[in-house]
Amino acid sequence: MSSVSAKVLEIKDLQVRFDTEDGVVKAVEDVNLDLFSGEMLGVVGETGCGKSVTLQSVLRLLPTPPTRITRGQILFHGENLLDVSEERMNEIRGGKIAMIFQEPMTSLNPVFTIGEQMRDVIEQHRRVGKRKANSIAIRALIEVGLEDAEVVLSKYPHELSGGQRQRVMIAMALSCQPEILIADEPTTALDVSIQAQILAIIKHLRQTHNMSVLLVTHNLGVVAQTCDRVAVMYAGYVVEKGEKFGVLKAPLHPYTRGLLESIPRSRKVRELRSIPGSVPNLIDPPEGCRFHPRCSFATEVCKREVPILEEAKPGHFVACHHWRRLGY
Amino acid sequence: MGKLILMRVLLLIPVLLGVSIFIFLLMRLIPGDPAIIIAGENATPEMLQQIREEFALDKPLAIQYVTFMKNLLSGKVVSIKTRRPVFEELFPRFLNTIHLTLFSMAIAIPLGITLGILAAAHRNSLLDNFVMVLALLGVSMPVFWLGIILILVFAVQLGWLPSGGKEGFANLILPSLTIAFALTSMIARMARAMMVETLSKEYIRTAVAYGLPRRKVVYKYALKNVMIPIVTVIGLQFGYLLGGAVLTESVFGWPGIGRYIVDGIFSRDYSVVQVGIMFLSMVFVLVNLGVDVLYMLIDPKVRRDVSKA
Numbered sequence: 218m219s220s221v222s223a224k225v226l227e228i229k230d231l232q233v234r235f236d237t238e239d240g241v242v243k244a245v246e247d248v249n250l251d252l253f254s255g256e257m258l259g260v261v262g263e264t265g266c267g268k269s270v271t272l273q274s275v276l277r278l279l280p281t282p283p284t285r286i287t288r289g290q291i292l293f294h295g296e297n298l299l300d301v302s303e304e305r306m307n308e309i310r311g312g313k314i315a316m317i318f319q320e321p322m323t324s325l326n327p328v329f330t331i332g333e334q335m336r337d338v339i340e341q342h343r344r345v346g347k348r349k350a351n352s353i354a355i356r357a358l359i360e361v362g363l364e365d366a367e368v369v370l371s372k373y374p375h376e377l378s379g380g381q382r383q384r385v386m387i388a389m390a391l392s393c394q395p396e397i398l399i400a401d402e403p404t405t406a407l408d409v410s411i412q413a414q415i416l417a418i419i420k421h422l423r424q425t426h427n428m429s430v431l432l433v434t435h436n437l438g439v440v441a442q443t444c445d446r447v448a449v450m451y452a453g454y455v456v457e458k459g460e461k462f463g464v465l466k467a468p469l470h471p472y473t474r475g476l477l478e479s480i481p482r483s484r485k486v487r488e489l490r491s492i493p494g495s496v497p498n499l500i501d502p503p504e505g506c507r508f509h510p511r512c513s514f515a516t517e518v519c520k521r522e523v524p525i526l527e528e529a530k531p532g533h534f535v536a537c538h539h540w541r542r543l544g545y
Numbered sequence: 546m547g548k549l550i551l552m553r554v555l556l557l558i559p560v561l562l563g564v565s566i567f568i569f570l571l572m573r574l575i576p577g578d579p580a581i582i583i584a585g586e587n588a589t590p591e592m593l594q595q596i597r598e599e600f601a602l603d604k605p606l607a608i609q610y611v612t613f614m615k616n617l618l619s620g621k622v623v624s625i626k627t628r629r630p631v632f633e634e635l636f637p638r639f640l641n642t643i644h645l646t647l648f649s650m651a652i653a654i655p656l657g658i659t660l661g662i663l664a665a666a667h668r669n670s671l672l673d674n675f676v677m678v679l680a681l682l683g684v685s686m687p688v689f690w691l692g693i694i695l696i697l698v699f700a701v702q703l704g705w706l707p708s709g710g711k712e713g714f715a716n717l718i719l720p721s722l723t724i725a726f727a728l729t730s731m732i733a734r735m736a737r738a739m740m741v742e743t744l745s746k747e748y749i750r751t752a753v754a755y756g757l758p759r760r761k762v763v764y765k766y767a768l769k770n771v772m773i774p775i776v777t778v779i780g781l782q783f784g785y786l787l788g789g790a791v792l793t794e795s796v797f798g799w800p801g802i803g804r805y806i807v808d809g810i811f812s813r814d815y816s817v818v819q820v821g822i823m824f825l826s827m828v829f830v831l832v833n834l835g836v837d838v839l840y841m842l843i844d845p846k847v848r849r850d851v852s853k854a
Contacts, residue, residue, distance in 0.1 A: 276754055280745075303759075311755035318747065318754075326748040328769045328845060337765075338755045373845040389755065 225396055225429050226252040226275070226314075231289035233270055236282055240500040244270045246453040248289070249526065252397065257423055257430040259444035259461070261437060261476070265496050267453040268433045272399050275431075276310050293397075312342040315390035319402040321382035325374040332370030335389050342393040357388035361418050380411035387418060391426065398423070399431045404439065416443055437476055441465055449473050452497050452507035455526060459533030469535040469543060471512050506538065514539050546841060549851055553834045557827060564826045565617075565819065569610050572815050579813035583626050600625055600816075613819065622816045624809075631820045635802065639824070641711060642801035645793075646786040648721040653728035654779060660729070661736025662771070666763050668741065676733060683730025692723045692796035709798035720797040724790055728782060735778050739771045746770075773844050780836030784829040 233245035245267040252258050260268045273279050275291050275298065291298040293309065301309075310316075318324040326334055332354060339350040351370070358366035361384040374382055383403060390398055400419060404412035420443050423430050432444060440447050440461060448458035449470065457470040468474045475492035494511035497503055503510050509519040518538050526536040537543070580596040581588070597603040601612045616622045622631045660680070664673040699719060700708035707716050743749065744767055752766045753759075789803015802821065809817030840847045 278750055278754055307756040307758060309756070310753070311757075316754045318751065320747055323747040324751045326752070326766055326770070328773075328843065329766070337757060337761070341756055341758075373849075375846055376849070386751075393755075 223254050224251050225254050225294060226250075226431070227290075227292040228271065228275070229290040229292065231271060231274060231291065232287045233267070233274060233279075234285045234287050236285065237500070242499045243502055244453055244499055245274070248450070248453075248455050250448055250455065250458070252429050252431055254396075254429055255423070255427050256445045257420070257432060257443060259440035259447040260431065260433045260450060261435065261440055261447060262450035263435060263496050265452075265499070266450040268450050269401055271450070272316075272401055272431060272433055275399060276314060276316060277306055278316075308342070311338055311390075311395065312393050313395055314397040314399060315393060315395040316399040316401065317383070317386040317390055317403050319405050321379055321386055321406065322374075324386060325382060327374055329373075330370065331372055331374065331377075331385055335370070335385075335392060338389055339392050353392050354388070357392040358385070360391060360422070361385075361388045362414070363388065379407050380414065383407060383411075383415050384418065387415070387422070391422060394426065395428065397429045397431065399433075401433045402435070403432070405435070412439075419443070437465065437480060449476070452502060453499060454507060454523075454536060455534075456508065456537070457533075457535045458526075459530070463530065463533045469529050469533070469540040470508075470537050471514050471539075471543060472508050474543075475511075506536075514543060546838070546851060550834065550838070553830070553837075557830055560830060561823055561827060564823050565614065566610070568819050568822045569613065569815075570606075572813070572818055573606065575810075575813065577813045579625050579815060582813050596625070613816075617820065617823075622820050624814055624817050626809075626812050626814045626817070631816050634817070635805065635821060635824060638800055638802045638805045639787075641799060642787060642789050642794075642803065644717060645720055645724065645790065645799060645801060646783065648717055649724035649728060649786065650779070650783065652721065652725040653732060656725075657729040657732025658736050658775060661733035661738075662740050662763070662768065664733065665737045665740030665744065673737075677737070680730035680733045680737075683726050684734065686727070687792075688723055688727055688790070689792045689796050691726060692720070692793055695719050695723060696796070709796075711799060716797075716799075720790075720793050720799050723793050723796070724786065728786075731782065732775065732778065736771060736775055739774050740767060743767045743770045769843065773840065776836060776839050776843065780832060780839070784832040787828050787832065788825045 228248055228250040231245055231248040235242040235244055248267070248271050250258070250260070250271070260272065262268045270279065274286060277298065286299060289299070293313065298306065298309065325331070332351065335354040335357075336347060336350040339345065339353050340347070343350070343353065345353065354370060355366040358369055363369050363381065363384050369377070369381070369385065374385075377385065387403075398419070403419070404415050407415060416439060419430060419432070422428065432439070434440060444461050446459060447461050447464050448455050449464070449472065450456065451472050457464060457468065457473050464473060465477065468477060472492070475490075478490040479492060492511055497507060497510065503520075505521045506512070506515070506519040506524050509515040512519065516539070522538070524536045524538045526534045529535045529540055578593075579600075580593040580602060584592050584596055594603075601609050604612070613622065620630070620632060623629065624631050624634060627634065660676045664676040667673055696708045696719065699706045706719055708719070710716050740763075744763070749762060749767055752762045757766070787802075789801045789806065791803035791807055793799065794801040794804040802825070806818055806821040806825075808814075809821060837847075841851055
C-alpha cells in the first residue's frame with residue numbers, strides 16, 4: 218500500500234533538545250520518518266528513546282522552554298509545521314492531525330462533561346452549531362463502540378472506565394475527520410483485554426476513514442498485529458526502519474534483535490533474554506553509536522562514529538556499522 | 546445534598562458543647578479575678594463579694610458551668626462588666642465585622658483571581674513580575690503597619706478619609722483596603738500557582754492538541770479546575786475574617802467582634818468571651834458548610850461522592 222501512495226507527513230532531520238538544570242538533554246537526533254497516505258507506521262522503542270518527543274513535536278505540543286527544536290522540518294503535505302503561525306497550527310491540531318494519549322485517565326478534563334469537551338472540539342474545526350456538533354459527537358461515539366452515546370455525552374470522565382475513556386478520546390479524534398491519527402502509547406495504561414479492543418478499533422477506523430496512523434508503542438507485539446511499517450528508535454536515533462515483516466522477521470540492528478528476543482513466548486519455553494545495561498543518559502550520551510556500550514558486536518569504529526541510516530535492502534534502513542556481518 | 550447539610554448542622558451541637566467546655570475551663574485558667582478587674586483595685590470586699598455572688602463566681606466550677614449554660618439557652622447571659630445581655634452587645638459588632646469582611650472580600654476576590662490568572666497566563670512577563678512582587682509585599686507586610694501608613698497618608702496628610710470610627714461609608718474604606726491588600730495578595734499568589742500547575746496537566750495538553758485557542762484553554766478549561774482550590778482558600782479566609790480582624794479593628798477603632806472579644810479577655814469578662822467564642826465557632830462551621838456546597842457546584846467528583854453517601 219505504502220509504495221504507491223503519497224507522503225502525507227515527512228519528518229526531516231529533526232533534532233530536539235531540552236534545557237534542564239543538569240544540562241542539555243539530547244532527546245532526538247536527526248530523525249527522519251515518512252508517513253504515507255492510509256498507512257500505519259509503528260514507532261517502537263524503550264521509554265526515553267525520543268519516540269513521544271518526536272511525535273509531540275509534530276503538533277508543537279512540547280512546552281518551549283525548556284524544549285528547543287534545534288534543527289529539521291516537519292512537512293505536512295509539504296507545509297513546514299515548525300514555521301506556521303499559531304492560528305494555522307490550531308487548524309491543523311485536531312482538524313488535520315489528531316492525537317490520542319497514553320493516559321486516558323488524565324487526558325480528559327475532570328470538570329467538564331464528555332459532551333462539552335467533544336462539542337468544543339467539533340465546533341472549533343467544523344464550523345457547526347451546538348446541535349449539529351452534538352449529533353456528530355454521538356455518531357463518533359457509536360462508531361468506537363460506545364452504544365449509549367447520549368448517556369456518555371452527559372458523563373464526566375471519572376464516571377467512565379479506562380477503556381471507555383480511550384474510546385472517547387478516539388471518538389474525539391475521529392469527530393473532526395483528520396487525515397492523520399497520532400496514537401501515543403494508546404493501550405499502555407489499559408488492561409490487556411481492553412488493549413486488543415482499542416487496537417482493533419484504531420485498525421478498523423483507519424480503513425473506513427482512510428486515515429494514516431502513527432502509532433507509538435514500546436510493544437513489538439502491537440506493531441506485529443497492526444502496522445504496515447515500523448521504525449525502531451534508540452536513545453534519540455532511528456536505528457532501523459522498514460516494512461513490518463522485513464524488520465520483525467529479519468532484523469538488521471542488534472538493538473532490534475535484542476528487543477525481539479526479550480519478548481516472552483509461551484509456546485517455545487526457553488530462557489528469556491534481556492538487553493544488558495540500560496538506556497543511556499541523554500545529557501551525556503555515549504560517543505559514536507549510542508547503543509555501543511550495550512552491544513555485543515561493538516568495535517572501535519562504533520565508539521567513534523555515529524552510523525548513518527542506510528538502505529540495506531529496498532525499503533529497509535538500518536543504522537549500524539556492522540549490519541552486513543549480522544544480517545540473516 | 547439536603548441530607549448532608551442537615552448532618553452538618555446537627556454536628557454543630559457536639560462541636561459547640563466541646564467548645565463551650567474548653568473555653569469555659571480556659572478562661573478559668575487565666576490568672577486574674579473578674580470581680581477585682583471590673584470593680585477596680587479599691588473596691589471593698591463587700592462589693593467584690595456581691596459581684597461574685599451575682600455571677601456565681603464563688604460556686605464550684607461544675608455549678609458555674611451549668612448556670613452559664615442555662616443562661617445561654619434562655620438567652621440571658623449578661624456581661625460581667627456592663628451588665629447588659631451579651632447578645633445585645635455582640636450582634637451589632639458582628640454586623641460591623643460582616644460589613645468590613647464583605648467589603649474587603651468584594652475588592653479582594655475579583656482582583657486577586659484576575660491578577661493571579663493573568664500573571665500565570667503571561668508567565669515571566671513584566672506583568673507577572675510586577676504582580677508577584679506586589680503580592681509578596683501584601684502577604685509579608687504586617688496589617689497594623691499598613692493600616693497606620695494608610696492613616697498617615699489618607700487621613701493625616703491628605704485629609705481625604707477619616708482615620709477611624711464607624712459613622713459612615715467613608716470610615717469603611719481604609720480598614721477594608723488594609724484587609725483587602727493582604728487578602729488580594731494571598732488569593733493572587735494562590736491563583737497563579739494553581740494556574741501554572743494546571744496548565745501543565747495532561748488534559749490541558751489535550752485541549753491544545755485539539756486546536757482550541759489559548760483563550761479558551763486558559764479561561765475555560767484551566768480556570769474551572771483552578772477555582773476549586775481558590776474557593777477553599779477564600780472560604781477559610783472568610784471564616785477567619787468573620788472572627789474579626791483584631792489588629793485592623795484596633796488600628797482603625799472599628800467596633801467589630803474581634804475587638805469585643807479581646808476586650809472581654811482583658812477584663813476577664815467570662816460571659817462575653819464564652820458566648821463570643823461559641824458564636825464564632827458556629828459561624829466558622831457554617832461558612833465551611835457553605836464552601837462544601839460550592840465545591841459540589843464546581844467539582845463533579847465531589848457531587849458524585851455526596852450523592853453516593
